[in-house]
Amino acid sequence: MSALCVMAPGFLTTVQDLGRPGHAAAGVSASGAADPVALRIGNRLVGNGDEDAGLELTMVGGSFHFEADGVFALAGADTGARLGDRDVAPWRPCKAQAGETLVCGALRGVARAYLCVRGGVAVPLVFGSASTHLLTGLGGFEGRALRAGDRLLLGSPGKGATFDRAVDPSAIPGYRPGEPFRATEGPQASWFAPEAQAVFYDTRWRVAEACDRMGIRLSGPSIRPVEPRELATEGVLSGAIQVPPGGLPIVLFVEHQTTGGYPKIANVIAADLARLGGLRPRDTIRFEAISVSAARALLRAQEEAIDALFF
Amino acid sequence: MARLVHASDRALLVVFDDAITVAAGNDVRVLYEWLLNDPPAAIVDLHPAYATLLIRYDPLRCDPDALAREIEHRVGSLSVRPVRNGQLFEIPVRYGGSHGPDLAEVARATGLREDEVVAAHAGCVYDVRFVGFSPGFPYLAGLPERLHTPRRGAPRSHVPAGSVAIAGAQAGIYPVRSPGGWNVIGQTDFILFDSTRGSPATLAPGDRVRFLVAGIGS
Numbered sequence: 001m002s003a004l005c006v007m008a009p010g011f012l013t014t015v016q017d018l019g020r021p022g023h024a025a026a027g028v029s030a031s032g033a034a035d036p037v038a039l040r041i042g043n044r045l046v047g048n049g050d051e052d053a054g055l056e057l058t059m060v061g062g063s064f065h066f067e068a069d070g071v072f073a074l075a076g077a078d079t080g081a082r083l084g085d086r087d088v089a090p091w092r093p094c095k096a097q098a099g100e101t102l103v104c105g106a107l108r109g110v111a112r113a114y115l116c117v118r119g120g121v122a123v124p125l126v127f128g129s130a131s132t133h134l135l136t137g138l139g140g141f142e143g144r145a146l147r148a149g150d151r152l153l154l155g156s157p158g159k160g161a162t163f164d165r166a167v168d169p170s171a172i173p174g175y176r177p178g179e180p181f182r183a184t185e186g187p188q189a190s191w192f193a194p195e196a197q198a199v200f201y202d203t204r205w206r207v208a209e210a211c212d213r214m215g216i217r218l219s220g221p222s223i224r225p226v227e228p229r230e231l232a233t234e235g236v237l238s239g240a241i242q243v244p245p246g247g248l249p250i251v252l253f254v255e256h257q258t259t260g261g262y263p264k265i266a267n268v269i270a271a272d273l274a275r276l277g278g279l280r281p282r283d284t285i286r287f288e289a290i291s292v293s294a295a296r297a298l299l300r301a302q303e304e305a306i307d308a309l310f311f
Numbered sequence: 312m313a314r315l316v317h318a319s320d321r322a323l324l325v326v327f328d329d330a331i332t333v334a335a336g337n338d339v340r341v342l343y344e345w346l347l348n349d350p351p352a353a354i355v356d357l358h359p360a361y362a363t364l365l366i367r368y369d370p371l372r373c374d375p376d377a378l379a380r381e382i383e384h385r386v387g388s389l390s391v392r393p394v395r396n397g398q399l400f401e402i403p404v405r406y407g408g409s410h411g412p413d414l415a416e417v418a419r420a421t422g423l424r425e426d427e428v429v430a431a432h433a434g435c436v437y438d439v440r441f442v443g444f445s446p447g448f449p450y451l452a453g454l455p456e457r458l459h460t461p462r463r464g465a466p467r468s469h470v471p472a473g474s475v476a477i478a479g480a481q482a483g484i485y486p487v488r489s490p491g492g493w494n495v496i497g498q499t500d501f502i503l504f505d506s507t508r509g510s511p512a513t514l515a516p517g518d519r520v521r522f523l524v525a526g527i528g529s
Contacts, residue, residue, distance in 0.1 A: 021367065024358035025343070026504070026512035027446045027486075126506050136446050136487050138506055187318045187326075232331045233450065235358025235365030235443065237322055257489075259360055259443035267319035270370060295320035296370045303371060 002068035004117060006150040007101060010062030015121050015140040015152070016114075017053040020129035024235060024258045031133040031255050034213060034277030035076055035112050037175055037306065041167060042075030042116030044310055045093045047160035052120030053130035055146070057113045059280070061104020062146070064115065066096040070154065071118040071162050075169075077107035077278070092166035109177065110278030111211075118162060119155040135214060135255050167309040173301040174271030180288040181272045184295055186241060186264030187234075191225040199223050200265055200287065205249070207283045213255040216279055222247025225263055236260040239268035239276070241287075251276060269295035271302045313338065313386050315379055321355075321370050323379055325386060328362040331480075335362035336440050336452070340516045341389045351381050359441045359516055361450070397439065397517035402484070402501045403525035404433065404475050410498035410526075413463065417477070417494050420460045429527055431455045432475075432496065437482055439518040447486035447504025447512040451520055454482045466492030473499050475522065497522075 006013070016039065019032020033039040033056055040050040055064075061079040066072075074081055074090040081088040081104045088094055088102065090113065096102065107113050123130045123141050132140025141150060169175055174182075189197065200223055208217040224247050236242070240252045242262040251268060252260070253276060266287060268276060279285065290298075318324040325342060328335035343359040346366065353373035358365040368378055406429045407414040418425045437451035444450075454477055462478045467490065470476070474485040476493035485491055486503035503513050514520070 021356045023511070024356045024365070024367070025442060025515075026510070027442050027444055027448050028511070030356070127511070135489065138446065184317065184320050187316050187324050232329070232361040232363070233443070234324070234360040234363040237319060237356075237365065237367055239319060257444050258358060259441075264318075267322075269320045292317050292320045292375060296375065299320070299370055 001122065001153045002070065003154060004121070004152045005065040005067060006146045006148055006152070007063035007065050008148055009146045010057050010104065011060040012058040013062050013146045014056050014132040014134065015053050015123050015130055016056040016132060017130045018051050019131050019254065020127045020139070023127055027258050028127070028133070028138070029254065029256050029258050030238065031131040031139065032129070033114065034254055035114070035274045037169070037172065037274035038076035038112070039114045039116065040306065041091065041169060041309065042073045042114045043120070045073035045075070045091070045163045045167065046071050046116050046118040047157060047162045048116060048118065048120050049158060049160065052116070052155070053123065054114045054116040054121060057104060057107065057115065059111055060106050061113065063101055063103045065101045066098060068098045070096050072096055072102065073116050074104070074113055075116065076113035077110045079104035079107055079113050081105065089166070091169060093162050111280040112277050117154055119157045122153045122155040133255055163310060169309065172305040173298055175275060175302065177278070179275075180286040181275065182269045182290040182295060182298065183241065183266035183287045184269060184290060184292050186266045188231065188263035189265055191229060191263045192223060192265055193226050196223045197265070200249070201289055204284045204286055207279050207281055207285065209281045211279060211281050213253055215253050215256060216251040216276060218249045218251070220248070223249070223265070231261050231263055233259045233261045236264070239273050240264045241266045241268065269298065271295065271298040315383055315386070317375070318365060321367060323366045323368070323375070323382060325364045325366065325382060326362065331361040337394070338389055339364050339441070341392045341394055342386060343516065344395055345385060345392055351378060353378065358443065360443060361440055395517055397515070397519055399436070399519045399521065400514065401521050401523050402499050403523045404497040404499050405526040406497040406524065407527050408529040411475070411496040413494035414496045417458065417460050417496055421457055423457065426527060428458060428496065429524060431458050432477070432482070433522040433524050437520045439514045439516055439520060441516050442512045442514060445485070445487055445489045447514070449483055449503065449514040449520070451482040452480070454480055460494055462492040463494060466490055470495060471498070473501070475499055
């Protein structure tokens with residue numbers, strides 16, 4: 001098996017695929033790529049399946065040494081990457097020769113980028129998934145973020161061919177930078193008065209420093225339910241926007257705790273989840289109310305646009 | 312009467328009651344087991360809790376309104392469904408001292424001696440209502456009322472694995488190291504989660520738990 005060696009790990013680099021949904025009742029959240037759209041496109045560029053595992057780079061990339069000839073693609077943020085003396089742009093397949101090192105720098109524009117290598121990164125699967133769940137040390141490479149000296153085995157390439165050109169994801173619905181995050185009503189939306197809901201949807205929220213794979217804390221005005229009420233702990237999912245007693249919303253993310261006891265005012269729609277993975281501390285964001293059926297139409301349009309990149 | 316809400320564009324939430332009641336807990340369990348054993352198409356994940364069942368589905372593979380009707384139909388037919396008989400688990404606990412840093416505070420808040428808190432906590436049988444929060448964490452009902460105490464004012468950022476804890480009317484055990492605000496009164500080596508097993512969580516809704524005193528203090 002050929003391998004990729006981590007020379008420098010960057011700020012926070014983990015093995016991720018599309019996650020392991022189906023184990024919430026055991027207290028395990030799905031984890032998986034924070035920006036699954038980028039991971040899937042990166043995989044398709046190198047002829048992998050959508051579900052193959054790649055490396056998720058956060059804020060600052062790392063350096064990766066190819067032990068054998070390989071094909072890779074970077075997707076998501078531009079990392080200013082270089083392979084030997086060549087610049088490597090994101091969103092296009094590239095060939096690496098045995099002995100070459102890919103050096104990724106600071107991520108530009110968004111918080112995450114993916115390194116996908118033909119054949120995928122091979123780690124033991126936990127409940128059918130290669131994804132790292134950092135908080136609990138489950139899955140991925142020894143359940144942790146990568147370190148210098150780690151040697152990642154690569155899988156054998158499947159039947160898919162490497163794509164022959166670069167793609168431009170900027171027109172994918174739900175994936176355009178700067179758009180508001182569309183949200184459907186949360187299960188406890190009615191706990192909040194129309195005025196409080198108006199504040200929620202009118203505010204340009206600032207992403208707080210506490211912004212990681214578990215959740216994205218927002219700063220801005222406090223919003224409070226009409227009256228303090230106790231919520232019996234219930235199941236929650238990624239994208240749920242819960243409002244703790246302090247009044248500052250938290251968007252639950254891919255490694256969220258599976259239950260919560262705070263009211264949820266809204267829920268980011270499936271088509272906009274990948275863009276949450278791009279958020280960095282101090283970014284500003286806005287939410288926009290949308291119906292469940294409109295959200296589903298957007299998700300269909302997003303899937304069609306991703307497929308259309310590869311016609 | 313149960314109600315069904317769209318919790319998001321990819322999840323339905325069945326709310327059997329707004330309060331934590333035994334009847335709602337049983338309904339959650341029956342519907343959960345039914346959907347687990349005979350899932351409608353496109354269901355991705357199920358999360359039972361005290362009085363609700365969260366049903367996550369793939370919106371590209373189903374019509375959410377048709378799925379909602381199917382779930383409503385099943386909610387209306389729960390009384391004819393069987394319930395799995397749970398197992399009784401006995402869990403040894405070292406109480407107090409370094410194993411249970413909040414035992415003294417619980418004793419103070421309840422007006423009991425530490426050994427009385429231990430005797431009360433270990434003197435009853437708990438129902439596993441559901442598993443959630445972190446991998447394998449059981450939410451246990453049945454804590455004697457005289458042990459009901461508020462959460463810690465400031466949550467700990469790291470509660471050690473195996474911590475036996477209480478908060479309000481709830482009892483639980485932290486299977487993995489995690490943040491937490493419950494009062495830790497003891498420690499156990501009992502394995503609650505093993506990712507190499509097909510069913511990784513040891514406990515499931517409907518099981519029962521009795522704590523055994525393996526030691527007090529030090």
